[in-house]
Amino acid sequence: MPQSPSAASRDEPVIRDRGDACPGALRLHAADDGFLARVRIPGGMLGGAAALLLADAADRLGDGHLDLTSRGNVQLRGLGESCGGELAGLLAGAGLLPAPTHERVRNIVSSPLAGLDRLGLPDVSPWVAELDALLCASDAAAGLSGRFLFALDDGRGDVTSLAADVNLVPDGDDRARLWAGDPREAVLVSSQDAPRAALAAAEYFLDAVREAGTRAWRVAELPPExxxxxxxxxxxxxxxxxxxxxxATDPSARSVRTPEPGIVPGPDGTVSLSVLAPLGRLGTAQWRRLAALTGRVRLTPWRGIVVPGVPGHVAAAALAGLAEAGLVTAPDSPWRSVTACTGKPGCAKALADVRADARAVTERARGPLAVHWSGCERRCGHPRGSAWVDLVATPAGYDLHVEGRAPRRGVPEHELAAALADARHADHVRHNLPDSVQK
Known part of the structure; x- marks a missing residue:
């Protein structure tokens, strides 16, 4: 399976000869279906008013859809070449551009269920706003790559599994464990100082980049020395x-607990609703329905949405309504662990309309192993880790890869559902999957 640069070994440092070209809200990316804007949502936390303004922008300026990214951010597609100023005005009005010079570096993921379920883990959500404000106030932080990532994990191990550059996890009473890249190089700080310490770790990285004379985007890309x-x-x-x-070396083995679709009982008598968007794409009607439930949403790095603060007596009916609207509301849905890149017609490099192909076979290709559809060898948006089925479009059909098996090359369309179902039940890797993936 291919390694992303963030997962590359330190024995093979990644050499960059340019700055990153990550799109943002102000730096639009030209795609085959129009221009693309990526709006950073720190911690995935979004108020209802801001969410509705995003829907308005998608309808007025884009293609009427919102795409969720693997970092809990939002993309608008199909934008016109001359809409940049109007889009910036809308986003500023929604409070989504607090520091235009820093908008691409506001890459913060946090545990989506922090403070919302009954696990009794510390609520790290206050760290999100504080770290975001510190980032936006730091002149040095503006030099971070648009790919640099902060993960604020409440202890369940969900976002620390995403190979972030700077990680924060509560560690006992009023302490936090902080590391940049390698968890064996962690330090302990007070919880009160945790966001400030996270920013300092990012600035340490920037100094290391200058000392090394490289143009590294991520901590894992630094030379070993x-x-x-x-x-x-x-x-x-x-x-x-x-x-x-x-x-000291952290002796605990954190299980990875990502949000399951369904109703999540909370500690205060209310519940949260957890849903997924098939292939991470929502129409504005679906988006508005979610935003209107309680006026708050949390976007997850697994292309899901959590709606907190739903009164318990209306939760079942609200969840049923979201299912009728086309969202994934049950953990046994075949769409629960299926992802795809943009594919045709949006991406010029894609060799297939991967989203259409995924929709055509997913119901007939169920299985415990995650699957990612890629329109080309770049494999944009693929899952982390090795336990996933890799479908890559080629001129001769799809190449199908799963770790431990020889790849199948050029699988024809009429055999695709059966081949994918077989790969998703690969017994030799299934026993290594986290419980949340095997369900």
Missing amino acids: HALSGARLAQRLADAGVCAAVA
């Missing part, structure tokens, strides 16, 4: 007035 050190991070924090200590 410039790898970030927990001891040096602790010293930098101390110099900045933040009390920090090198952490």
